[in-house]
Amino acid sequence: MYALADCNNFFVSCERVFRPDLEGLPVVVLSNNDGCAIARSNEAKRLGIKMGQPMFEFRHLIESGAVTVFSSNFSLYGDMSRRVQMTLSRFAPAIEVYSIDESFIDLTGLSQDTDFDLWAKTVSRECRRCTGIPVSVGVSPTKTLAKVASKLCKQYPATKGGCWMHRQQDIEKVLKKFPLEDIWGIGRRYTKRFKGYFGMNTAWDLYTRDESWVNAEMGIGGVRTWQELHGIPCISFEDTAQAKKQIMISRTFAKEITDLDELSAQVSMFCSMAVEKLRKQGSCCGCVTVFITTNRFHTDNGRNQFESRLAQFLTPTDSTLEINTAVMHTLMDMFRKGYGYKRAGVVLGDIIPSGNVQQDIFDNTDRERHSRLMAVMDSINRREGRNTVGLASQSLDGIKMNREHLSPCYTTDWNDIITVHC
DNA sequence: TCTGGGGTCCTAGGACCC
DNA sequence: TCTGGGGTCCTAGGACCC
Numbered sequence: 001m002y003a004l005a006d007c008n009n010f011f012v013s014c015e016r017v018f019r020p021d022l023e024g025l026p027v028v029v030l031s032n033n034d035g036c037a038i039a040r041s042n043e044a045k046r047l048g049i050k051m052g053q054p055m056f057e058f059r060h061l062i063e064s065g066a067v068t069v070f071s072s073n074f075s076l077y078g079d080m081s082r083r084v085q086m087t088l089s090r091f092a093p094a095i096e097v098y099s100i101d102e103s104f105i106d107l108t109g110l111s112q113d114t115d116f117d118l119w120a121k122t123v124s125r126e127c128r129r130c131t132g133i134p135v136s137v138g139v140s141p142t143k144t145l146a147k148v149a150s151k152l153c154k155q156y157p158a159t160k161g162g163c164w165m166h167r168q169q170d171i172e173k174v175l176k177k178f179p180l181e182d183i184w185g186i187g188r189r190y191t192k193r194f195k196g197y198f199g200m201n202t203a204w205d206l207y208t209r210d211e212s213w214v215n216a217e218m219g220i221g222g223v224r225t226w227q228e229l230h231g232i233p234c235i236s237f238e239d240t241a242q243a244k245k246q247i248m249i250s251r252t253f254a255k256e257i258t259d260l261d262e263l264s265a266q267v268s269m270f271c272s273m274a275v276e277k278l279r280k281q282g283s284c285c286g287c288v289t290v291f292i293t294t295n296r297f298h299t300d301n302g303r304n305q306f307e308s309r310l311a312q313f314l315t316p317t318d319s320t321l322e323i324n325t326a327v328m329h330t331l332m333d334m335f336r337k338g339y340g341y342k343r344a345g346v347v348l349g350d351i352i353p354s355g356n357v358q359q360d361i362f363d364n365t366d367r368e369r370h371s372r373l374m375a376v377m378d379s380i381n382r383r384e385g386r387n388t389v390g391l392a393s394q395s396l397d398g399i400k401m402n403r404e405h406l407s408p409c410y411t412t413d414w415n416d417i418i419t420v421h422c
Numbered sequence: 423t424c425t426g427g428g429g430t431c432c433t434a435g436g437a438c439c440c
Numbered sequence: 441t442c443t444g445g446g447g448t449c450c451t452a453g454g455a456c457c458c
Contacts (some may be wrong), residue, residue, distance in 0.1 A: 031426035038426070054425040072426085099458045186455050219432065221456075248428065297425060345427090404423095 001116060001139055001166070002237070003105040004146040005088055005123065007081075008134040008154060010101035011039035014080045015070050017132035018410050018418060026067045030055055033252050034071050034402045038294070048203045071403035079411045083131045083234070091123050094239040103142055106237045120162025124153070128161070137162040140171075143235045144228035147184045148174060175229065178203040187224035190218065203229060243281045243351065249274040250345025256295060257341045263292070264331060265395035270346040271327045272390055275320045278348055283355050284316035286350025288323055290330045295342040307334040315360045316352055319370040320377070323348075324391055375406060 006012060009195075011029035016022050026044040036054045037044075044067055049058050061067040079102045088095050090371045093109035107116065120137040127135040138149025149165040152174065156163075165171060181191040183203050192200065194200040206214070207229050214226045224234040247272040257263045278285055291308035298304070311326040327346060378388050387394070408416035 032428070033424095035425055052426080056424040059424085102458075185456070189455065217456090221432065244429075246429070250427065252426065295425095343426095 001107040001110075001141060002117075002143050002146045003107055003123070003137055003139045004094070004098075004143065004150045005084070005103050005105065005127070006136045006138075006147075006150045006154075007101040008136055009039055009041050009315040010081075010133070011070075011072065011077055012041045012044075013072075014077050015407055016041075017080070018407065022068055026061075027068045028058075028067055029267050030069055030071055030405065031337045032072060032401055032403075033254055034069075034404055035252065038072065069405050071406040073407050073409065075409050075412045076407065080131060080133060084127055084133055084135065087127050087130045088123065091126070094237070096238050097241070104146070104214070104237060106239070107139065115164075116166075117162065117164040120153075120164055121160045122159030122162070126399040135161060139164040140166060141231045142228040142233045143170065143237075144184050144225060145231065148178055148182075151178075151182060167297060171231070172204070173371040175203040175207050180206060183225065183229070185221065190222075191218075209324075222400055225279060243283055243353070244277075245349075245351055247274050247277050247285075247351070249277075250291070250343065250347075251399050251401065252343045253341070253400050255400065257337070257400075258337075260332070260335050260337075263335065263344065264328060264393060265343055266399065267292075267327060267331050267346060268324055269387075269395045269399065270344065271324045272320050272387075272394055274346050274348050275318060275323050276378065278351070279318045279378060280288050282354050283351045284318045285313070285323070285348040286316045286352065287312045287348075288326055288330075288351065290327050290334070290345070291347070292331070292334060292341050292344045294339055305336065305339055309334055312350075315365070315367075315422060316350065316357050317361050317365075317367075317370075318354060319365075319367070319374060320391065321370060321373075322365065326392065328393060 012027045015027065015029065024043065025041070026047050027041040028044050028049060029039040030036065031038045034055055036052050037049055038050070038052070040049050041288065047067065049061070049067070055062075055069070055112055062069055077100060085095065085097055085103060088103055088105065092105040092107065094106045096104040096106070107114075112120075116139040120139050124135050124137045127133060136150040136153035138146045138151070138153060140146040140149045145165060149163050152165070153159045153161055153163050165174060175222060180186055180194060180200055180202055183206065186206070194206070200206060206226065209226070211223060211226060214222045227234045247336055251266070251270070253266070257266070289308055289310045291306065293306040294304050309330045311330050313322070313326070317323060377389050381387065387398070410416055410418050
């Protein structure tokens with residue numbers, strides 16, 4: 001058996017923990033730059049606000065006070081996520097953190113005669129009690145079915161946040177009503193094709209197809225989903241975090257940037273952030289890609305550009321100094337005067353474990369020295385906060401973003417700690 | 423006027439090897 | 441005119457996830 005613990009409307013729930021007055025009211029969390037909706041309370045969904053919808057399209061609701069909005073506060077969400085994970089780990093031998101708001105739990109270690117329905121309800125209740133976050137816990141024989149079960153919990157309050165879906169007749173009953181597009185592994189393309197061409201609408205319509213049909217239409221990934229729906233586990237459980245094969249930092253800017261120095265300062269900062277992540281997972285990278293782009297929504301001015309360039313390293317590296325030098329050269333090479341850049345990013349690739357780096361006989365970089373310096377920088381930044389020390393080329397005042405509706409960092413910044421009056 | 427930021431896996435086709 | 445059989449690696453593009 002597997003369980004999926006899924007936090008309900010996670011970012012909104014995080015904000016509500018510290019703003020209980022917003023319980024039961026429409027709340028939306030916005031993307032970086034306050035661009036579009038990335039989390040909505042049930043009440044906001046009912047008002048018709050869509051996932052990914054640009055804020056200006058529902059600005060009237062904000063101005064009239066019908067909806068409360070927050071800029072995204074990822075330090076808060078990350079910390080709340082960690083708390084939920086800690087609570088979950090009290091109830092299970094192994095958990096797989098799948099995303100910031102979802103964790104799978106492998107229940108094979110638990111006794112055969114456990115009442116998993118009661119177990120799920122207990123886990124949900126304890127998460128709420130310990131963290132303030134409402135969590136839906138679905139239990140089923142496969143990960144895909146556990147996802148279905150956790151959605152049921154959100155739909156039916158009578159489940160009290162937890163349900164165990166395992167009897168064949170129950171699974172059938174649920175799949176017959178479960179929307180095709182809500183299945184894990186069925187995205188927009190397949191939904192459109194299956195609905196339009198084949199008149200399929202529910203999970204049951206996929207379940208009852210032949211495996212060979214699924215293979216022909218969707219390939220091996222689809223077959224896995226199909227088998228999982230049939231109760232055959234195909235998606236493995238990963239209880240240790242896998243090293244990333246690619247690390248990207250990119251941002252959309254509040255305003256278009258036309259000045260090379262200003263753009264360099266931002267990109268240099270992205271580079272530092274990316275390489276810090278690289279070192280944190282104990283890896284080196286063999287190449288770095290830099291990209292810059294003008295506003296993709298302005299297509300009529302003839303000044304549109306998406307440029308990207310790749311720089312390779314003879315010896316894979318994790319030194320911010322070395323990678324930043326390459327990034328700055330690459331950027332200067334691409335930059336065109338007269339263009340307004342709206343977004344930029346740095347992508348590290350060819351990532352390998354630091355221990356596997358092949359030395360280059362002609363390499364004359366003092367790697368030992370770089371690595372001591374990086375270790376010191378990392379430890380200072382960990383202790384004193386991000387960007388306490390950095391490269392001179394980096395932006396000093398952070399990333400140029402709009403965050404007009406930012407909530408305080410209640411749990412990660414001493415200056416923002418909550419005040420209780422009594 | 424205003425439109426996010428990360429990731430993964432699979433497949434097909436071409437280049438190349440023996 | 442006839443034109444093998446088996447591989448690997450790389451890349452681009454398409455699909456998906458949160």
